[in-house]
Amino acid sequence: MKQIEGGVCAAKGFQAAGVYCGIRKNKSKKDLALIVSEVKAACACVYTQNLVQGAPIAVTKANVADGYASAIVCNSGNANTCNANGVEIATQMCDLLGAALHIPASDVVVASTGVIGKPLDISPIASGIAPLVAALGNNSNAAAEAIMTTDVKKKEIAFSFTVGGKACHIGGICKGSGMIQPNMATMLGFITTDASISPAMLQKALSADVPNSFNMVSIDGDTSTNDMVTILANGLAGNAMITAEGVDFDAFCAALSAVTQYLSRSIAGDGEGATKLIVCQLAGAKDHAGAVKLAKSVINSPLVKCAMFGADANWGRVLCALGYAGVPTDVARISVTFSSKAGSILVCKNGAGVDFSEELAKKVLSESEINIEIQLGDGSASATAFGCDLTYDYVKINGDYRT
Amino acid sequence: MKQIEGGVCAAKGFQAAGVYCGIRKNKSKKDLALIVSEVKAACACVYTQNLVQGAPIAVTKANVADGYASAIVCNSGNANTCNANGVEIATQMCDLLGAALHIPASDVVVASTGVIGKPLDISPIASGIAPLVAALGNNSNAAAEAIMTTDVKKKEIAFSFTVGGKACHIGGICKGSGMIQPNMATMLGFITTDASISPAMLQKALSADVPNSFNMVSIDGDTSTNDMVTILANGLAGNAMITAEGVDFDAFCAALSAVTQYLSRSIAGDGEGATKLIVCQLAGAKDHAGAVKLAKSVINSPLVKCAMFGADANWGRVLCALGYAGVPTDVARISVTFSSKAGSILVCKNGAGVDFSEELAKKVLSESEINIEIQLGDGSASATAFGCDLTYDYVKINGDYRT
Numbered sequence A, B: 001m002k003q004i005e006g007g008v009c010a011a012k013g014f015q016a017a018g019v020y021c022g023i024r025k026n027k028s029k030k031d032l033a034l035i036v037s038e039v040k041a042a043c044a045c046v047y048t049q050n051l052v053q054g055a056p057i058a059v060t061k062a063n064v065a066d067g068y069a070s071a072i073v074c075n076s077g078n079a080n081t082c083n084a085n086g087v088e089i090a091t092q093m094c095d096l097l098g099a100a101l102h103i104p105a106s107d108v109v110v111a112s113t114g115v116i117g118k119p120l121d122i123s124p125i126a127s128g129i130a131p132l133v134a135a136l137g138n139n140s141n142a143a144a145e146a147i148m149t150t151d152v153k154k155k156e157i158a159f160s161f162t163v164g165g166k167a168c169h170i171g172g173i174c175k176g177s178g179m180i181q182p183n184m185a186t187m188l189g190f191i192t193t194d195a196s197i198s199p200a201m202l203q204k205a206l207s208a209d210v211p212n213s214f215n216m217v218s219i220d221g222d223t224s225t226n227d228m229v230t231i232l233a234n235g236l237a238g239n240a241m242i243t244a245e246g247v248d249f250d251a252f253c254a255a256l257s258a259v260t261q262y263l264s265r266s267i268a269g270d271g272e273g274a275t276k277l278i279v280c281q282l283a284g285a286k287d288h289a290g291a292v293k294l295a296k297s298v299i300n301s302p303l304v305k306c307a308m309f310g311a312d313a314n315w316g317r318v319l320c321a322l323g324y325a326g327v328p329t330d331v332a333r334i335s336v337t338f339s340s341k342a343g344s345i346l347v348c349k350n351g352a353g354v355d356f357s358e359e360l361a362k363k364v365l366s367e368s369e370i371n372i373e374i375q376l377g378d379g380s381a382s383a384t385a386f387g388c389d390l391t392y393d394y395v396k397i398n399g400d401y402r403t
Helices: A055-063 A086-101 A122-134 A138-146 A197-210 A247-269 A289-298 A300-309 A316-323 A358-365 A390-398 B055-063 B086-101 B124-132 B140-146 B198-212 B247-269 B290-301 B302-309 B314-325 B358-365 B392-399
Strands: A014-019 A032-047 A070-076 A108-113 A155-163 A165-175 A188-193 A228-233 A277-285 A336-338 A345-348 A370-373 A381-388 B014-019 B032-047 B067-075 B108-113 B156-165 B166-175 B188-193 B228-233 B279-287 B335-338 B344-351 B369-375 B383-387
Touching: A014 A122, A014 A138, A032 A055, A032 A122, A032 A188, A032 A197, A032 A370, A032 B247, A055 A086, A055 A108, A055 A228, A055 B086, A070 A086, A070 A188, A070 A228, A108 A228, A122 A155, A138 A155, A138 A165, A155 A247, A165 A247, A188 A247, A188 A381, A197 A228, A197 A247, A247 A277, A247 A381, A277 A289, A277 B383, A289 A300, A289 A316, A289 A370, A289 A381, A300 A316, A300 B392, A316 A370, A316 B314, A336 A358, A345 A358, A345 B198, A370 B188, A381 B140, A390 B302, A390 B392, B014 B124, B014 B140, B014 B335, B032 B055, B032 B124, B032 B140, B032 B188, B032 B198, B055 B086, B055 B108, B055 B228, B067 B228, B086 B124, B108 B228, B140 B166, B156 B247, B166 B247, B188 B247, B198 B228, B198 B247, B247 B279, B247 B383, B279 B302, B290 B302, B290 B314, B290 B383, B314 B369, B335 B358, B344 B358
Parallel strands: A070 A108, A188 A228, A277 A370, B067 B108, B188 B228, B279 B369
Antiparallel strands: A014 A032, A032 A070, A032 A228, A155 A165, A165 A188, A277 A381, A336 A345, A336 A370, B014 B032, B032 B067, B032 B228, B156 B166, B166 B188, B279 B383, B335 B344, B335 B369
């Protein structure tokens, strides 16, 4: 496996585009994205578990029920959620794109992200579809930009890998910066691959991957209404179609994981207002479910997040967050280490503080990527959660998001 | 029932004190508090459900196991939690106070609040006990100040009420500003009354009250390791002892509720960095447990909290928080109204936005006390949760708490 350029256009037969169509007031920010496969592709999705779901999710679910799709269209600036005519608008988006691309509207995956509860006007999208289609090309970058909301950094990645002797490619883009605590789905993630794989195995690979990647990210504990990850696999790499578990499926899953792990870390590091990526590596738990709950509890604690912002080795807050996670744990066996490229420092052993250099701790915690390593001593299960610090800018961004 | 002056000294036979003994560096901030009943009092407590519990909680549990206590001693500046010698120190605090007051050490309730995981030196407390006892008097104020950490406002209240024709009094103080999401207990709350009531009925009253008062407060979703509410009832009002349910017990519970509701709202309004008290009044739920979960989910959402800080009527975030609360709800029946003393404004009906004046919404949300009224239309259960906005100052306070 090798990291390559190209994002969602790295795989054979995929083109992308991103344009400004007028949903946003700010004309310098693209707001309409498109990813198209030149042939119909196997398609798998996972969706938000929020009971309040965006209209695009309902329409996408219906469109991909047969396991196939050809295109993904996504607007930013408006989530098309909690609107009386939401489904109608999302359906129109598919109809307009289908007509422009000469494909069935039912082969379109549709997504929206932005403000909830504000009616989405179809006019700018209707007039934007033609320029969007005209802009199709090797433009993963433009699509990645067009799906951004409060994101500061574009998030894209691609890898080449081999299945059955054939060179395959996989790449993805995603957005996500606030309202992020994915639950069995995530913010918006779009992945493309030219590997040949059946819809059932594609769904199996994606469903198995997400709990350890996107679902381990939390910016603020708020699970969005519009979370979705979609993968299109068009088979143009020419490998024998993956239709069962085995070495080919494993190779595919490893490549998929490389993409999703990178994108998950990127989302956490680009959390709204974040200055630091925080990775909680928890080991020694009795079982995996408990490990996940405990690691997420630490990553979600506003007090831990503020301490990380201030480079303050306040490990008591880490223990506190473990204690209220609702997982039976022997506190007297817990140890906590903070580490980063500046070094590693043990701050708590057997549930109690140990002497440590505040100076070194400050250095370790002043880096832009920090690990909180927790050893429970209760068993052999582990989990890794991704998050960020809580800063003045998070408050600023979200104090007046709609205007 | 009538609101009166005096806090925890309003009830007959109670004295209080607060002094600076040297646990904190800042000499202008009192750090040792005492409440004493001149006769032994029935005592009831509720405690944090965090698995990581402060040493004072273990010692208090043992001391009040017989249902009686005479004094409450509490230090701020150090939580005496996650320390190898924590129980030893908490026991010494009881021994020292018992000797000074000529009461058994086992009649002392001990509490600590402040940094977790920093050894607590007994010396300043040992030398502070004598001046603390010497300062006993009608000093509820001083005790309320001595238990404060990042609290900005002192929190105390008292009421007079009648049981069986006898004038009774009840008063309380509390602290709590961050690490606040009480779970079957709370931050620190100390309540005194001269009503005569058996330990069993006192515990029953307190246990029934807390789920609707302190446990409905959330500042940041972090459940503290040292939460505790204690009530002492010394019987000096001379009413026939309350030993069963009935009108007397009801009168007592109503007075207790007046104290705890006031203190709960005070804690929420004085949340770390808060500029506004947010009250989520949720009605029309299928059952009470669901109503509690839904109301708390809204109160805890960082995005809702930031919107309230910015006086932004972003009701979509309210629906989002309801949607991820894990309670089955028919989104299409939800309505949301924001209200304050500046007016009332319906922003969402049947799960979708309605036209509203942004100008009026800004006015309503610019007040210092805001209600988020939610009607689910699913049933007749309701719940009210108390919280605050999320501000720059919360981040500032918690970015470098230890230094």
